[in-house]
Amino acid sequence: MGDTAAEYGEFRLIDRISRSLSTNRRVVLGPGDDAAVLATRDRQVVACTDMLIEGRHFRCDWSSGDDVGHRAAAANMADIAAMGGRPTGLLTAVSVPADTDVDWLVALAEGLSSEAEVTGAAVIGGDTTRGEQLTIAVTALGDMEGCRPVRRSGAQPGDVLAYVGRLGWAAAGLTVLARGFRSPGALVGAYRRPQPPYASGPIAATMGATAMIDVSDGLLADVGHIAEESAVAIDVDGDRLDVPESMYRAGEALGVDPRQWVLSGGDDHALVATFPPDVILPADWIPCGRVAEGHGVTVDGQSPTGATGWDHFGPN
Missing domain, CATH: 3.30.1330.10 (PurM-like, N-terminal domain)
Structure with a gap:
């Protein structure tokens, strides 16, 4: 066998x-x-x-x-x-x-x-x-409406990493439900019905995005796909990732670091992309890292600890 x-x-x-x-x-x-x-x-x-x-x-x-x-x-x-x-x-x-x-x-x-x-x-x-x-x-x-598809493999050293949409909300909602609770309602609702920024994808394409992916398996895991396919290294700036107050409160109540939801939680279907350094980012896109020569993904210059995302055949 x-x-x-x-x-x-x-x-x-x-x-x-x-x-x-x-x-x-x-x-x-x-x-x-x-x-x-x-x-x-x-x-x-x-x-x-x-x-x-x-x-x-x-x-x-x-x-x-x-x-x-x-x-x-x-x-x-x-x-x-x-x-x-x-x-x-x-x-x-x-x-x-x-x-x-x-x-x-x-x-x-x-x-x-x-x-x-x-x-x-x-x-x-x-x-x-x-x-x-x-x-x-x-x-x-x-x-595609006449545009070239934005692949995972186009990121270049010097590019800016940016995201649009919610990160970690659905993962936080899933944890809340798994612990037997039904609130905070905003987090549970995000798990039940994600709100992907659909229109931001075509806009990013026309603005010169070099690589793009939706965050379905976790930010670090999906940025890792871009890094691997583009043969580059990507460093994520943790301070630029939004962690709302409701997530902090839920993390305290459940004994979970809310940053872990943001870094490794999927199912919000935010978009993350790389852009040339001279491009003015489209509205609502938040810069959150840099692309460099090398390989792999780091957070604030350090290798990430703990889970990085979802793998259907992994231990998760």
């Missing part, structure tokens, strides 16, 4: 599988980034897919069907935004146990549709099947 998925780890497993896939002339960008890009006769289509499994990615006693629909749509449309594209359509497939409440499934569809409308996209189809575990798979399509 060969190595198992757990022994490989999530990202090594993805790399191994990706190397076995074929391609064709219409594939502008294949596996390995936030989304794929396909060339059509007159434009480029950007596409990505994601899956949520009950008990692994969500719990029905923590989130309504409407909440899960919002989360599923947001996770995919943030990937489109991270390429610099605009979401246009969602395809959704669900595998459901036979005793699943139909009202819950209707609420799921309403949440998907409502979140899609935030970006001007629409749910355009999908599939349903019976299964032992509630599973939701979403494929998002988007339009």
Whole structure:
């Protein structure tokens, strides 16, 4: 018997599988980034897919069907935004146990549709099947609108690292729920329904972003993807990361350093990008680090301690 998925780890497993896939002339960008890009006769289509499994990615006693629909749509449309594209359509497939409440499934569809409308996209189809575990798979399509996709591999020494959106809120909300509480409501709400800065992705692309990614696995983990793909070192300035008062209070009550939520917590789907040093950052983007020659990610010049983010096949 060969190595198992757990022994490989999530990202090594993805790399191994990706190397076995074929391609064709219409594939502008294949596996390995936030989304794929396909060339059509007159434009480029950007596409990505994601899956949520009950008990692994969500719990029905923590989130309504409407909440899960919002989360599923947001996770995919943030990937489109991270390429610099605009979401246009969602395809959704669900595998459901036979005793699943139909009202819950209707609420799921309403949440998907409502979140899609935030970006001007629409749910355009999908599939349903019976299964032992509630599973939701979403494929998002988007339009690059004439822009080149912003990849993870374009960061250059001297670039400025910046982010837009919320960091650590969803992770804090998840910790609150896991400890059996339901407040602070703002943090729990952020876990149930993230608010990705969708419009900021295309704006960053037009302003000259050299690399970009959405923060789904944790800031350090996702900045690490940029560093690895770009073959550079990135130092994060911890003092520039926003930690709201509600997060400080929750951290004190739960015995958690709130900076750990900000540095390693995912699911807020903020965007983080690198920009040339002479570029005026788009509105709302906060500079939070520098790109240099070398490899790896540091925080205030030091190697990070503790968890750096989520790995589906790691110990977490």
